[in-house]
Structure formats: structure tokens, C-alpha cells
Amino acid sequence: MSEAAVPDRLASRARELDAGDELAALRARFVLDDDDVVYLDGNSLGALPATVPDRVDDVVRRQWGRLRIRSWEESGWWTAPERIGDRIAPLVGAAAGQIVVGDSTSVNVFKALVAAVRMARETGGEGRDEIVVDATTFPTDGYIAGSAARMTGCALRPVEPAGVPGALGDRTAAVLLNHVDYRTGRLHDLPGLTAAVHAAGAVVVWDLCHSAGALPVGLDAHGVDLAVGCTYKYLNGGPGSPAYLYVRRDLQGRFDSPLPGWNSHAEPFGMRSAYEAAPGAVRGRVGTPDILSMLALEASLDVWEGVGIDAVRAKSLALTDFFLECVEAYAGPGRTECVTPRRHGERGSQVALRCPDAGDVMKHLIGRGVVGDFRHPDVLRFGFTPLYVGFADAERAARVLGEVLDEVAGGATA
Amino acid sequence: MSEAAVPDRLASRARELDAGDELAALRARFVLDDDDVVYLDGNSLGALPATVPDRVDDVVRRQWGRLRIRSWEESGWWTAPERIGDRIAPLVGAAAGQIVVGDSTSVNVFKALVAAVRMARETGGEGRDEIVVDATTFPTDGYIAGSAARMTGCALRPVEPAGVPGALGDRTAAVLLNHVDYRTGRLHDLPGLTAAVHAAGAVVVWDLCHSAGALPVGLDAHGVDLAVGCTYKYLNGGPGSPAYLYVRRDLQGRFDSPLPGWNSHAEPFGMRSAYEAAPGAVRGRVGTPDILSMLALEASLDVWEGVGIDAVRAKSLALTDFFLECVEAYAGPGRTECVTPRRHGERGSQVALRCPDAGDVMKHLIGRGVVGDFRHPDVLRFGFTPLYVGFADAERAARVLGEVLDEVAGGATA
Numbered sequence: 001m002s003e004a005a006v007p008d009r010l011a012s013r014a015r016e017l018d019a020g021d022e023l024a025a026l027r028a029r030f031v032l033d034d035d036d037v038v039y040l041d042g043n044s045l046g047a048l049p050a051t052v053p054d055r056v057d058d059v060v061r062r063q064w065g066r067l068r069i070r071s072w073e074e075s076g077w078w079t080a081p082e083r084i085g086d087r088i089a090p091l092v093g094a095a096a097g098q099i100v101v102g103d104s105t106s107v108n109v110f111k112a113l114v115a116a117v118r119m120a121r122e123t124g125g126e127g128r129d130e131i132v133v134d135a136t137t138f139p140t141d142g143y144i145a146g147s148a149a150r151m152t153g154c155a156l157r158p159v160e161p162a163g164v165p166g167a168l169g170d171r172t173a174a175v176l177l178n179h180v181d182y183r184t185g186r187l188h189d190l191p192g193l194t195a196a197v198h199a200a201g202a203v204v205v206w207d208l209c210h211s212a213g214a215l216p217v218g219l220d221a222h223g224v225d226l227a228v229g230c231t232y233k234y235l236n237g238g239p240g241s242p243a244y245l246y247v248r249r250d251l252q253g254r255f256d257s258p259l260p261g262w263n264s265h266a267e268p269f270g271m272r273s274a275y276e277a278a279p280g281a282v283r284g285r286v287g288t289p290d291i292l293s294m295l296a297l298e299a300s301l302d303v304w305e306g307v308g309i310d311a312v313r314a315k316s317l318a319l320t321d322f323f324l325e326c327v328e329a330y331a332g333p334g335r336t337e338c339v340t341p342r343r344h345g346e347r348g349s350q351v352a353l354r355c356p357d358a359g360d361v362m363k364h365l366i367g368r369g370v371v372g373d374f375r376h377p378d379v380l381r382f383g384f385t386p387l388y389v390g391f392a393d394a395e396r397a398a399r400v401l402g403e404v405l406d407e408v409a410g411g412a413t414a
Numbered sequence: 415m416s417e418a419a420v421p422d423r424l425a426s427r428a429r430e431l432d433a434g435d436e437l438a439a440l441r442a443r444f445v446l447d448d449d450d451v452v453y454l455d456g457n458s459l460g461a462l463p464a465t466v467p468d469r470v471d472d473v474v475r476r477q478w479g480r481l482r483i484r485s486w487e488e489s490g491w492w493t494a495p496e497r498i499g500d501r502i503a504p505l506v507g508a509a510a511g512q513i514v515v516g517d518s519t520s521v522n523v524f525k526a527l528v529a530a531v532r533m534a535r536e537t538g539g540e541g542r543d544e545i546v547v548d549a550t551t552f553p554t555d556g557y558i559a560g561s562a563a564r565m566t567g568c569a570l571r572p573v574e575p576a577g578v579p580g581a582l583g584d585r586t587a588a589v590l591l592n593h594v595d596y597r598t599g600r601l602h603d604l605p606g607l608t609a610a611v612h613a614a615g616a617v618v619v620w621d622l623c624h625s626a627g628a629l630p631v632g633l634d635a636h637g638v639d640l641a642v643g644c645t646y647k648y649l650n651g652g653p654g655s656p657a658y659l660y661v662r663r664d665l666q667g668r669f670d671s672p673l674p675g676w677n678s679h680a681e682p683f684g685m686r687s688a689y690e691a692a693p694g695a696v697r698g699r700v701g702t703p704d705i706l707s708m709l710a711l712e713a714s715l716d717v718w719e720g721v722g723i724d725a726v727r728a729k730s731l732a733l734t735d736f737f738l739e740c741v742e743a744y745a746g747p748g749r750t751e752c753v754t755p756r757r758h759g760e761r762g763s764q765v766a767l768r769c770p771d772a773g774d775v776m777k778h779l780i781g782r783g784v785v786g787d788f789r790h791p792d793v794l795r796f797g798f799t800p801l802y803v804g805f806a807d808a809e810r811a812a813r814v815l816g817e818v819l820d821e822v823a824g825g826a827t828a
Contacts, residue, residue, distance in 0.1 A: 031480075057471060068455065071653065077653060104517070105701055106677075106701030107521055107673060107701060139685050140677075140701060143674045143676065147674055183685075232702070238705070239478055239702075258524075259524060261520035261521075261557060271552075271790050273572070290518075292470070371483065
């Protein structure tokens with residue numbers, strides 16, 4: 001086959017794959033087609049679901065503007081954190097009553113880690129004085145873990161994920177792990193690592209920011225203790241939409257929050273001076289929830305109606321496989337290095353490519369309508385959100401990448 | 415004057431007062447006149463400013479929906495917390511660069527108190543092991559102060575506000591005080607108490623939830639160390655809109671946050687594994703800001719254009735004076751007990767009345783279009799927000815209260 005035939009062949013393959021894609025129609029649930037952009041940054045900020053604008057408008061004009069204070073009851077504002085938690089629950093394999101929405105991921109990491117250390121000590125004693133954290137984690141998790149360690153009298157022990165099982169022991173109180181690495185897109189072994197942490201008598205906290213909404217998580221099935229995640233990536237909740245906290249049902253009575261705000265009180269309107277923690281997931285709440293962002297998130301979850309996470313995962317892998325094939329064809333070997341694992345069992349829903357001048361390359365890509373992002377120092381990230389990205393998008397992105405690499409690297413391969 | 419003439423006289427006074435009110439025209443900056451309600455709950459949830467709905471719509475449809483990820487830079491999302499902080503600053507007497515917006519009040523109380531203890535110990539040594547907190551505080555402040563005390567090895571010492579100066583000493587690390595009491599509406603002596611805390615070598619944290627936007631605060635003028643506040647009461651930012659944190663400029667380098675999220679890093683996109691705090695107020699940030707709620711707040715601050723806080727205070731006192739006069743006339747003596755101080759120097763911008771069956775009384779009031787709120791166990795709260803409440807509102811509220819008391823108490827005074 002001639003060189004010139006490659007684009008035709010891949011474009012044709014893309015059309016076939018799109019035609020056979022059972023999830024293809026879901027794209028219409030998003031606001032996307034008013035520009036000619038391939039949006040591969042849904043792993044940073046999910047696209048706008050079509051039902052959100054009118055819902056937010058109703059929240060602002062009617063619920064706030066007309067009902068005002070009455071909306072705390074009449075519009076269901078007060079119970080939004082646990083109600084929306086229950087809608088996220090099936091997407092991460094959790095039964096109802098274990099997730100509350102609110103605060104940022106960073107704040108939830110703090111709640112979860114401090115509570116984890118307290119749980120571990122309750123059963124394992126004060127000798128549990130180490131927090132193990134993924135050394136390659138998204139920085140905020142490490143910073144917050146450092147603060148949690150400092151404030152609970154623990155040492156912080158950063159460990160490469162592969163080395164975590166070997167680092168666990170009698171001193172381990174809590175372990176904070178990422179399900180999918182934000183930079184490389186590597187998927188970690190949640191069932192195996194959870195079991196290892198439990199075998200060491202410690203408590204595990206999983207950060208699901210880069211997996212929830214992209215692949216099955218199975219929190220209940222794998223006996224995860226605590227988990228946190230954001231909602232603005234694959235869950236499309238909007239910029240800075242509130243994060244969530246999962247506390248396994250049988251641990252809720254022992255969840256001792258470092259942020260015991262009035263929203264987590266057993267009787268929040270009793271205005272009592274003594275704190276008494278509410279039962280259930282509500283215990284993870286803190287202060288007054290940010291209703292506009294929270295109800296935008298609630299509306300955004302409508303896009304999951306009738307969608308199974310297994311089908312999402314199958315399409316995600318097919319998309320990233322196809323993208324990698326196209327990158328190889330268009331960018332040629334040796335122009336980029338793929339830092340995302342090829343094995344399906346180790347891959348999330350993004351492809352991260354390392355190349356020289358990655359910051360410049362991404363600027364050119366965006367200028368030509370292919371939106372991914374750049375992560376310091378040399379990584380191009382392309383997120384594949386199966387609800388609205390198709391195979392033709394993947395083909396176009398790889399083709400434009402090939403062209404941009406020619407330009408930026410200066411040497412066209414003709 | 416006959417009994418029957420009282421309503422006429424007060425209604426006529428109200429008309430005169432409204433006619434002479436220089437702030438009366440500001441009411442048009444809010445969405446209020448589509449119902450026949452006297453809204454006296456702006457001390458719980460401020461009314462909707464007229465510019466907010468279209469602004470939020472633009473944020474959702476264009477900034478999120480079309481620009482998507484580009485909005486972090488192009489729409490100014492990233493810098494919103496400090497930009498909006500600078501817009502709140504003049505309302506609380508702070509120069510620019512000392513306030514960041516984000517998180518809930520509860521979370522900010524935690525940041526401020528832990529940082530305050532650390533500052534106090536840096537200069538005063540580890541013997542500083544007490545946190546003094548207003549015993550009559552809004553509960554969440556007490557709960558969070560309890561957690562801050564536990565996590566810094568301090569004892570929590572609840573003290574009635576009047577007793578605070580006498581409770582301070584060599585062991586005091588930090589003091590958490592409310593500028594205005596949420597229940598009684600009592601205004602505390604911020605300059606005097608701040609000076610007393612400083613004289614004891616301790617650090618003061620003021621909670622401005624019930625004063626900011628209603629009266630002059632003078633943070634800089636009075637040398638306040640740290641302050642927090644919500645934005646959904648007199649600042650009209652919307653339900654659960656983000657809170658703010660003030661760190662006095664010369665203390666910023668010593669602000670050692672217990673929640674050092676990536677947003678407060680000196681180089682947030684450097685993705686460095688070691689934490690290095692940013693200079694300035696930005697150090698108070700934690701995780702990704704909730705943009706929808708935050709930009710609604712930003713739009714809501716437009717209502718302050720050209721409004722001086724001294725004029726607001728003057729009207730607030732005139733309104734609450736007049737309301738108390740009307741309550742006395744309509745409800746008669748002994749039917750309610752006013753728990754808000756009569757002295758101007760001790761009054762915030764609400765009137766709290768104690769009466770039997772207060773919960774029932776408030777339900778009836780709301781049913782008849784006078785919206786205040788009930789606080790356990792026996793308090794009716796009426797908030798007077800000078801930007802949109804007028805004297806006729808105050809007269810009507812008191813008149814309806816008189817009628818409701820007749821009904822609920824069962825004995826018409828005819």
C-alpha cells in the first residue's frame with residue numbers, strides 16, 4: 001500500500017468503527033457541534049451536557065430568584081449532597097447511601113486520609129504512624145497527605161505504585177492511591193492493592209479523579225474503604241464542580257472527620273454547641289453546599305441515563321487502541337514516546353505521549369482544532385471520553401499531530 | 415390618638431422614610447418585585463441580583479460550553495478567587511491582595527484557626543495551647559474549632575463574648591469570634607476585642623458572616639489578623655456561594671495552611687512533588703474553585719457599584735429602629751422579647767424576637783408573605799438588608815406579626 005493510501009485507509013476504518021458504535025448517539029446529549037473541534041480534554045474539563053443550561057437557569061431565576069430561602073426545602077437544596085452522591089454511586093460500583101458530594105477533591109482527600117489514620121489506630125494502635133502515598137501522584141494529593149501526616153503525627157512515605165505492597169507493614173496507617181495516573185494514564189490494580197493494604201491492617205483511600213465515568217471502579221465489590229474523586233472530568237459536572245467522598249457503609253460509624261461542620265451534625269438545625277456526627281454518608285459533609293455548581297452537576301448526570309459503564313470501557317479501549325494505531329501511522333516511529341501502557345489492564349482512558357517541545361506542539365494542535373493538554377515537562381495528554389468522542393475524532397487528531405510534528409520539528413517526512 | 419390611627423400613622427411615617435431614602439433606588443438592582451413578599455431573610459440567603467442570571471448563562475453556555483478548557487485562562491477562571499476577593503475587600507475595609515474566595519466558611523475557619531495557632535506558637539512558643547471560642551457562636555465555628563484544637567494539641571475554651579478579655583493569657587494561642595451573633599444579632603466590639611487578643615500575644619480570627627455587607631468592618635484599620643465570612647447573606651452571592659478568607663498582608667508569609675492544595679502552590683502547573691506556598695493571599699486557596707458559584711458571586715457584587723458601606727449602615731440602623739417601634743405598636747408590650755440590643759453600637763442588621771411558639775408564628779408569617787426565619791428554640795429572626803428592604807416593608811412585617819401573634823396566641827387584643 002502506498003504512503004498516500006494510509007489516510008484513506010484509516011479514515012475509512014474510522015467511519016466503519018463509528019458506524020458500529022452503539023454509544024455514538026450519546027454525543028447528541030452534549031453541546032459540541034457548534035465548532036469544528038476535536039475535544040480530547042474531557043479528562044480535564046468535560047463538555048457541557050445539553051440539559052445543564054436550562055436547569056441552571058431555573059435554579060438561578062426560579063429557585064433562588066423567586067422561592068429564595070424556601071428552596072432549601074422545596075427545591076431539595078438541603079439534601080442535594082447525598083442525593084447526587086447516590087446518582088454517582090452506580091458509576092463507581094457503590095450501593096446507595098455511601099457517597100456525598102461537596103468541597104474540592106483536595107479537601108476530601110484531607111477528610112478521608114485523617115479519618116483513615118484514625119480508623120487504623122482504633123484497631124491497630126498508635127504504632128500505626130505512616131501514611132503511604134503514590135510518589136507519582138497528582139501533586140495536590142501529596143501536599144494534602146503531607147498535611148494529614150503532620151497533623152496526625154505520621155510520617156509521609158512516598159512510594160512508586162509498583163513498590164506499594166512491599167512498603168506496607170505494621171506501621172502503615174493509611175495508603176492514598178490513584179486509580180489512574182493523571183499524567184501517564186496508567187491504570188493501577190485497585191483490587192490487588194486494596195487487598196494488600198487490608199492484609200497489612202491499614203486503610204486505603206482511592207482517588208478516582210481519572211477513572212470515574214471512564215471505566216468500572218467496583219468500590220463495593222473490591223472492599224475499598226474510602227474514595228474521593230472530582231466530577232468535572234469524565235463526569236462532566238462543569239468547571240470546579242464539587243467533588244465526592246465515598247465511605248464504605250460498615251465504616252461510616254467510625255468515620256471521624258477532621259472537618260466536622262454543621263452540615264454533618266446529627267441535628268443540623270438543633271444549633272447545639274456539642275458536636276454529634278450524623279449517621280451515614282452525610283457525616284462527610286462540612287459546610288453549606290455550593291448549590292449552583294452542585295445542581296449543574298446533578299443535571300449533567302442525566303447523560304448517563306441508560307448507559308452502562310462496561311460499554312463505556314469497551315469503547316474507551318477501542319478508541320485509545322485506534323488512536324495509538326493512527327499515531328504510529330501518521331507520526332511515525334520514534335517521533336513520540338507513548339507513556340500510557342499498551343496493555344488494556346493497565347490503561348485508563350487517556351493517551352499520553354512524550355515528545356520534545358511538547359508545550360509548543362500542543363499550542364499548534366489547539367490552533368488547528370485538536371484540543372488536548374500539556375503537562376510539564378514534556379507530555380501531551382489526549383483524553384478519550386467515550387460518551388462524545390468518536391473514531392473519526394481519533395483519526396483526525398492523530399493526523400493533525402503528525403502534521404504538527406513535521407512543522408514544529410522542522411523536518412517534513414513527506 | 416385612637417388605636418385605629420396607629421397603622422395610618424406608621425404607614426405614613428414609612429412612606430416618608432422611604433421617600434427620603436437615598437438607597438431606595440438600589441432595590442431595582444435585584445429581582446424582587448414579581449411577588450408580594452417582604453423578604454427579611456437576606457441574612458440567611460440574599461435576594462437575586464438582577465445581573466446574575468444572564469452572567470451565569472454566559473458562563474455556562476459560552477465559557478464552559480464553547481470555550482471549554484480555554485476558559486481557565488481566557489475567561490479568567492483561574493484567577494477568580496483572588497480577583498473576587500479584591501472586590502469584597504473594600505466592603506470589609508481591606509486593601510487589595512488580602513482576600514481569596516473559595517470553599518465553605520467552615521473550611522475557612524479550619525484553615526484560619528490552625529494557621530493562627532501556628533503563628534502564635536512561632537512567636538510565643540509551644541506553651542500557647544488554648545483556643546478560645548465564643549460560647550454562643552454559630553455551631554459550626556465551635557465544632558471546627560474543636561477539631562482545630564484537637565489537631566494542634568490545644569484545649570478548646572468556650573467563653574461568653576463578654577468574658578473573652580478576662581479569659582486571655584499566656585496560654586492563649588488563637589481566639590475565634592463572631593462579629594455579629596447569628597441568633598441575637600448582637601454586634602461585638604471588633605476593635606476592642608482585637609486589641610485585647612493582641613495584648614495577650616494571641617492571634618484573632620473574626621467570623622464576618624453576619625456583618626459583611628451590612629456594616630463597616632474595618633479589618634485593616636483595626637489590625638485584624640485573620641477573618642472569614644460567607645457571601646450568601648448580605649453579599650447576595652447565591653445559595654452556598656463560596657466563602658472568603660482574609661489574611662493580613664504582613665502575616666501572609668507566616669500563613670501555614672493545614673490545607674495546602676495545588677491551587678496555593680507557588681507554581682501550580684509545575685506539578686512539583688514538594689509543596690512550596692505561593693506568596694500573598696493566594697496561599698489560602700486549596701483545590702479547583704467551583705467556577706459557576708464563584709462567577710455568580712462575582713456578578714452579584716455589581717450591586718455595590720457606587721454604594722458606600724456607611725450609608726448602608728445608617729439605613730440599617732434606621733430600619734431596625736423603625737421596625738422595633740412598629741413591633742411595639744402592633745404587637746404590644748410583653749408579647750415578644752427583643753433579644754437584639756437596642757444600643758446602636760451593639761446591633762447588627764437583624765432583629766431577633768423571642769416568643770412562645772416561635773416556629774408556628776414564623777410559619778404563619780411566611781404564609782402571609784413576611785419571610786423571616788426561625789432559630790431553635792424560640793427565636794424569630796428578621797434580617798434587614800438595606801440594599802433592597804424599605805421602611806414600608808418593616809411596617810408591614812410588624813403589622814402582620816401583630817396579627818399573627820393574635821391568631822397563634824389565640825387572644826385577639828381588639
